[in-house]
Amino acid sequence: MSQFVKFTIDGTECMAARGQYIVDAAKENGIYIxxxxxxxxxxxxxxxxxxxVRVNGRLMTACTTPVAEGMTIESEVHDIVELRxxxxxxxxxxxxxxxxxxxxxxxxxxQALAYRFxxxxxxxxxxxxxxxxxxxxxxxxxxxxxxxLCKRCIRAIRDEEGRSVFAYRRRSSRVEVVVDPKLxxxxxxxxxxxxMDVCPVGxxxxxxxxxxTPIGSRKYDHEAIGSDIEHIRMTKI
Amino acid sequence: MGQKIxxxxxxxxxxxxxxxxxxxxDGNVEQTRLHIVEFRGFERFVQGRPYWEMPVVVQRLxxxxxxxHHLAAAKAVDVIVGAGTGNGLTPTGEKMRxxxxxxxxxQSHALHFFHLASPDLLFGIDAPPAKRNIINVALEHRDLAxxxxxxxxxxxxxxxxxxxxxxxxxxxxxxxxxxxxxxxEREYLLNGDEYMDIxxxxxxxxxxxxxxKDYHKNNREVIDGFAxxxxxHLSLVRKDGALDLYHGVLRAVDSEGHKILHDVDYQDYDxxxxxxxxxxxxxxxxxxxxxxxxxGWYSVGPLARMNTADFIDxxxxxxxFEIFKNYNGGKPSNKSMHFHWARLIEILHSAEKxxxxxxxKDLIEGELVIRGNKTxxxxxxxxxxxxxxxxxxxxxxxxxxxxxxxxxxxxxxxxPMNEAVNKVATKVMAGQREITEAMMNAVxxxxxxxxxxxxxxxxxxxxxxxEFEVFDFNxxxxxxxxxx
Numbered sequence: 271m272s273q274f275v276k277f278t279i280d281g282t283e284c285m286a287a288r289g290q291y292i293v294d295a296a297k298e299n300g301i302y303i304x305x306x307x308x309x310x311x312x313x314x315x316x317x318x319x320x321x322x323v324r325v326n327g328r329l330m331t332a333c334t335t336p337v338a339e340g341m342t343i344e345s346e347v348h349d350i351v352e353l354r355x356x357x358x359x360x361x362x363x364x365x366x367x368x369x370x371x372x373x374x375x376x377x378x379x380x381q382a383l384a385y386r387f388x389x390x391x392x393x394x395x396x397x398x399x400x401x402x403x404x405x406x407x408x409x410x411x412x413x414x415x416x417x418x419l420c421k422r423c424i425r426a427i428r429d430e431e432g433r434s435v436f437a438y439r440r441r442s443s444r445v446e447v448v449v450d451p452k453l454x455x456x457x458x459x460x461x462x463x464x465x466m467d468v469c470p471v472g473x474x475x476x477x478x479x480x481x482x483t484p485i486g487s488r489k490y491d492h493e494a495i496g497s498d499i500e501h502i503r504m505t506k507i
Numbered sequence: 508m509g510q511k512i513x514x515x516x517x518x519x520x521x522x523x524x525x526x527x528x529x530x531x532x533d534g535n536v537e538q539t540r541l542h543i544v545e546f547r548g549f550e551r552f553v554q555g556r557p558y559w560e561m562p563v564v565v566q567r568l569x570x571x572x573x574x575x576h577h578l579a580a581a582k583a584v585d586v587i588v589g590a591g592t593g594n595g596l597t598p599t600g601e602k603m604r605x606x607x608x609x610x611x612x613x614q615s616h617a618l619h620f621f622h623l624a625s626p627d628l629l630f631g632i633d634a635p636p637a638k639r640n641i642i643n644v645a646l647e648h649r650d651l652a653x654x655x656x657x658x659x660x661x662x663x664x665x666x667x668x669x670x671x672x673x674x675x676x677x678x679x680x681x682x683x684x685x686x687x688x689x690x691x692e693r694e695y696l697l698n699g700d701e702y703m704d705i706x707x708x709x710x711x712x713x714x715x716x717x718x719x720k721d722y723h724k725n726n727r728e729v730i731d732g733f734a735x736x737x738x739x740h741l742s743l744v745r746k747d748g749a750l751d752l753y754h755g756v757l758r759a760v761d762s763e764g765h766k767i768l769h770d771v772d773y774q775d776y777d778x779x780x781x782x783x784x785x786x787x788x789x790x791x792x793x794x795x796x797x798x799x800x801x802x803g804w805y806s807v808g809p810l811a812r813m814n815t816a817d818f819i820d821x822x823x824x825x826x827x828f829e830i831f832k833n834y835n836g837g838k839p840s841n842k843s844m845h846f847h848w849a850r851l852i853e854i855l856h857s858a859e860k861x862x863x864x865x866x867x868k869d870l871i872e873g874e875l876v877i878r879g880n881k882t883x884x885x886x887x888x889x890x891x892x893x894x895x896x897x898x899x900x901x902x903x904x905x906x907x908x909x910x911x912x913x914x915x916x917x918x919x920x921x922x923p924m925n926e927a928v929n930k931v932a933t934k935v936m937a938g939q940r941e942i943t944e945a946m947m948n949a950v951x952x953x954x955x956x957x958x959x960x961x962x963x964x965x966x967x968x969x970x971x972x973x974e975f976e977v978f979d980f981n982x983x984x985x986x987x988x989x990x991x
Binding site: 370371373403405406411475477478479480481482483484485486487 | 555556557559560562563564567588670671672675676677678680681685686905906907
């Protein structure tokens, strides 16, 4: 059996290593499929559904579905783009995301997706939930207003024994991500910074370091999210 | 039968206000009030947020002078991170912030003088509104209009280079600044293109001062006799008495020029200043405790700064300062329209300061941030375009804000604006029962001299329409007009 498989994304012929997830295979072919809960080096979860694509006529999450020979994948088609957009809008209205005062602004993936999708205002009503900020940890702040429950921190931030420093608490609409009271005490400066970097929004913040990156030097100040991947494609062409 | 007159809204100022004029049985003005009817509540909703967000969050109070709020908040949180009380920053930190601030003063004063105030001076207070606006300034005084627009643009470019954006940037952070000025940015501001030229900005600033002085020469009555009343004046001054818009000690003088607040450390401002709440306005009334609510009020802003400062440390502005002082006999000017004169001297001073800073190497290299022992409370004061701006925060053990008190420049001018309205209304309303356009204009011009930002002062968005109402002796509204 060949190591590589051939498939198409929106009619473009692509090739990737067998077993690669669609989102990564697309990236290698210079095609950007948006993600939020996915994070390099962490087992994919398919939680946020932003990466939804249509594979051979069926909706699948691109971050958890491996490519296979002859797959026909649709990504940048109207209904799927609208689906992704509506997910982003739902995330905005479900929490309290006030970008003007958020230090993750310019580096925030949720904000960057909203700009990419040209969302001016969500179509859904804002919920304005009453949420708390947990500032009791000496190194980080956990702002529940901005948490999108993507679980990236739970999956990526682990102690030396592999235990998650962050965890879910409560259930259903009351669920929130918190720092494990015991393991959190061992959070090093490096892990604290990694927690903030892993968080796609401004829910985990390292204390006392706000706004140190000047406007103009932030990740999405000059280029839209995904444009780095699309540049690969342009270069190839 | 007595009357009450309401003027609403007041135009060409920032925010929304209403003037009511109560007349007695004989039709004489009995009482006037400038009501500020907006409410925002920043002091409350920043509670529970981390202190380092304050410079970025609180600047959203305003789109005209966000830099002032940004820097006042930054100065307050400097204290919290142990970076000193206004003078402990690294040279780069302080100079970048100063450059940002002078850019802000320059653009805001240019906006006010050229866009908001100049129509009154060029076309006269009595001219119809259709004539008395910036469009007609552009049509009939093209060069002046271009200068106004380009000077404002220049100031905004200075802000962009230091804060990252023209409006609502993020440059100042606790203990310093988050960027240097690049060589390209410096070159652009020194000698960018036709209009991005600091020497041209200085020259235009001088022309603006000359324009005002010429106007003054031919219109003494309007400039000197309009809304003149005795007032105390308060501002920051540098320790040696120089005008300093970024940092200093707190000084107040009475209407005759006697010091009544002796160069005190502003960290202790609440020992000297208190705010009174009155049930007819969302804007508080600050006063000097020592002199009580009735006599302790004071004015702030460009005119107050000319009245408190001993000198200006830039040569061209100093020369104009001396002319200003000599004209007023070395005593404080209590003439409301002299605000414009003072504002133009400050434009010139800011341009000179910008030039001086742009040749300073510290902007290009050096440590950006400094920190020391943390504290749990900090006060930050700055001379904003409209006057002294107070930010005061307390934090808890977890770095979260537990208390915020903001005394905004326009709030400090609350009583003086009321006094000015009273002075003008008494003159123009005598014996009148109906509101005329000229009356409304006169009252507006008096308020506008203070360049009030009512949005900031009530911590609100939008334009500043003004409502005028006339009430009779029995408190019945007998006339009402809106401007907006």
